[in-house]
Amino acid sequence: MRILVLGGTSFIGRAIVADALGRGHDVTIFSRGRTGAGLFPGVARLTGDRDTGDYAALAGDARWDAVVDVSGYVPRHVGQAMDALGDRVGRYLFISSHAVYQRPSPGPGTDEDTPRRAPVRDTEELDDSTYGPCKVACEDDVTARYGERATIVRPGKVAGPYDPSDMFTYWVRAAARGGRVALPGDPAQPVQVVDARDLARLVLRLLEDGRPGAFHAVGPEPAVTLGELIETCARAAGTEVEIVRVTPEAGAVPPMFPLIRHDRASQQRSAARARAAGMPATPLAVTAADVLAWDRERGEPPLQAGWSPEEEQAVLAAAARTA
Numbered sequence: 318m319r320i321l322v323l324g325g326t327s328f329i330g331r332a333i334v335a336d337a338l339g340r341g342h343d344v345t346i347f348s349r350g351r352t353g354a355g356l357f358p359g360v361a362r363l364t365g366d367r368d369t370g371d372y373a374a375l376a377g378d379a380r381w382d383a384v385v386d387v388s389g390y391v392p393r394h395v396g397q398a399m400d401a402l403g404d405r406v407g408r409y410l411f412i413s414s415h416a417v418y419q420r421p422s423p424g425p426g427t428d429e430d431t432p433r434r435a436p437v438r439d440t441e442e443l444d445d446s447t448y449g450p451c452k453v454a455c456e457d458d459v460t461a462r463y464g465e466r467a468t469i470v471r472p473g474k475v476a477g478p479y480d481p482s483d484m485f486t487y488w489v490r491a492a493a494r495g496g497r498v499a500l501p502g503d504p505a506q507p508v509q510v511v512d513a514r515d516l517a518r519l520v521l522r523l524l525e526d527g528r529p530g531a532f533h534a535v536g537p538e539p540a541v542t543l544g545e546l547i548e549t550c551a552r553a554a555g556t557e558v559e560i561v562r563v564t565p566e567a568g569a570v571p572p573m574f575p576l577i578r579h580d581r582a583s584q585q586r587s588a589a590r591a592r593a594a595g596m597p598a599t600p601l602a603v604t605a606a607d608v609l610a611w612d613r614e615r616g617e618p619p620l621q622a623g624w625s626p627e628e629e630q631a632v633l634a635a636a637a638r639t640a
Contacts, residue, residue: 318342318343318383318524318525319343319380319381320343320344320345320382320383320524321383321384321385322334322347322384322385322387323348323367323384323386323387323388323389324346324348324386324387325344325346325353325357326346326348326353326354326357327352327353327481328477328479328480328481328513329472329475329513330346330385330387331353331356331479332479332513332514332516332517333385333387333516333517333520333521334356334357334360335357335517336514336517336518336520337521338357338360340521340525342521344360344361345360345363345379345381346361346363347362347364347365347374348362348363348365349364349366350362350364363375367388367389367397367398370393370397372398372401375398375401376401378405379405380405380406381406381407382407382408382524383406383407383408383409383410383524384402384406384408384409384410386398386409386410386411386412386459387412389411389412389455390448390452390455391441391443391451392436392438392454395411395455395458395459396458399458399462399463407466408463408467408524409459409463409466409467409468410467410468410470410523411455411459411467411468411469411470412470412472413452413455413456413470413471413472413531414448414449414471414472415473415533415535415583415586416448416449416452417433417434417449417452417471418432418434419431419433419434420434420580420583421580421582422580422582422583422586423582425507425581426585427582427586427587428533428589428590429471429530431586433453433456434450435450435453436450436451436454437450437451437453437454438451438454456469456531464529465529466529468523468528468529468532469530469531469532470516470519470520470523470531470532470534471531471533471534472516472533472534473533473534473536473584473586474508474510474576475510475511475513475534476510476511476512476513476608477512477514477604477607478513478607478608478611479513479611480513480608482622483575483620483621483623484575484576484622485510485575485576485604485608486612486620487620487622487623488546488547488550488576489550489605489609489612490612490617490620491547492548492551492553492554492605493550493551493554493556493609494556494626495551495554495556495557495558496556496557496558497558497559497561497633498558498559498560498561498629499561499563499567499624499629499632499633500543500547500560500561500562500563501562501565501570501574501577501632502562502577503543503562504542504543504544504547504562505542505544506543506577506578506581507540507542507543507581507584508541508542508543508576508578509535509536509537509585509586510546510576510601510604511534511535511536511537512536512537512599512603512604514599515534515596515597515598516534516596518595518596518597519532519591519594519595519596522595523594526594528594530590532590532591532594532596533586533590533591534588534591534596535587535588535591536588536598536601537598537600537604538592538598540585541601543576544560546576546601547560548560549601549602549605550605553602553603553605553606553609554605554606554609561633561636563635563636564636566639567632567635567636567639568624568628568632568635571622571623571624573622574622575622575623
């Protein structure tokens with residue numbers, strides 16, 4: 318297949334491009350060209366900027382069997398991309414988000430037909446109140462334009478090497494240190510993370526099979542709790558940990574602490590449709606080991622999420638004093 322990837326040099330796009338090339342497809346990348354210049358030598362690259370509406374590089378007669386939109390966040394992004402491409406693409410696959418769903422989640426095991434939030438089109442300021450509704454609008458526009466040639470993939474938390482969010486890497490690194498690990502949440506909380514490579518394989522299978530509709534990209538399989546995830550990361554690192562549940566009194570908890578979610582049902586969505594379509598299930602221990610190796614190879618730079626090691630030790634000390 319001839320596949321156009323809108324954004325393909327960072328985390329999710331990188332995994333999709335790598336999998337497509339490994340499966341023998343002809344890939345073109347459209348991006349700003351600011352990152353990953355040395356990646357994928359020989360792959361055709363088109364330079365543009367979705368923020369400024371620069372799609373000039375997509376003009377012409379070139380045709381693609383499918384486009385994978387990894388970098389569309391607001392309706393203008395997908396609208397301008399679809400205007401630039403017109404009917405020169407066969408299938409339009411849009412990477413969306415679980416943030417499209419109404420809150421709180423109605424219960425565990427929800428599928429892709431769960432009611433979504435109302436679409437938002439009058440802002441490009443993305444925060445917790447607008448990110449999901451803007452994605453809803455993007456989904457609607459893609460489906461309205463391409464109909465049965467539209468495919469929507471809604472990932473949960475994506476994990477793996479090259480993850481810029483630090484949300485999974487935080488626990489991999491904390492567990493690798495061994496010993497006491499501070500957890501400002503419930504170890505029994507369910508958690509869903511999907512390996513980026515499994516997400517990529519799902520995307521390629523959907524394109525190859527020409528499947529329309531929406532699909533959850535969630536994992537792992539079998540399901541785990543947050544405490545089990547931390548312990549799995551420790552086993553992958555060859556360490557032993559003691560999970561210490563701490564309260565806010567022990568230390569300030571940064572907002573959006575890695576993988577902690579109060580709406581438990583939102584971490585128990587059904588992956589049945591995606592599994593039936595061919596999404597694999599990389600063992601969580603493999604994902605953890607690969608993230609640990611990547612993190613060490615890059616020199617373990619300071620993380621942007623959670624506590625620093627020094628802050629965690631202070632929290633643990635404070636928790637011990639109040640125990």
